[in-house]
Amino acid sequence: MPTIQSQYLGELRTEAVHVKSGTLIQTDAPVDNQGKGELFSPSDLVAGAFTSCMMTIMGILAERVAISITGTTADTVKVMSPDLPRRIVRLEVTFRMKTERELTDAEKSKFEKAAHTCPVALSLHPDIEQAVVFNW
The missing domain is CATH 3.30.300.20 (K homology (KH) domain)
Incomplete structure (x- = not known):
């Protein structure tokens, strides 16, 4: 069983789910690398x-x-x-x-x-x- 399952959401954003707990983390590219910088990179x-x-x-x-x-x-x-x-x-x-x-x-x-x-x-x-x- 994987520890984390990840998905690319588009627009330089990803989502990762901690399989055991269901905790979700989303990321965004930083402003200095073409992203919006609205989430953790x-x-x-x-x-x-x-x-x-x-x-x-x-x-x-x-x-x-x-x-x-x-x-x-x-x-x-x-x-x-x-x-x-x-x-x-x-x-x-x-x-x-x-x-x-x-x-x-x-x-x-x-x-x-x-x-x-x-x-x-x-x-x-x-x-x-x-x-x-x-x-x-």
Whole structure:
């Protein structure tokens, strides 16, 4: 059984359905690549997946060590190449970590290491610069 089923809708839009849950995502090409920019672009989803994956892995660690990070937020910037072929060249993520208590440097380091070893981060091409900042 597939994980995702996708369909081209026309006008540079696609639709993807997560088979198990039925959750739907639609994409649009960005304005700088002939689209309307009204929805996430496919490369936006990569950037979002990068951040979400890091947060998820930190959340797993948080549950294991009984330290809440609920309320942690992040801003993600996707930088595309100025030349052809179009590709992501840099992902910038700034985390604003929220914890229930002040963490030690060792605890902070464990969370940061966990984030950098998330499956999406490890799956990205090494030419994509990953610039991640943690604001504790």
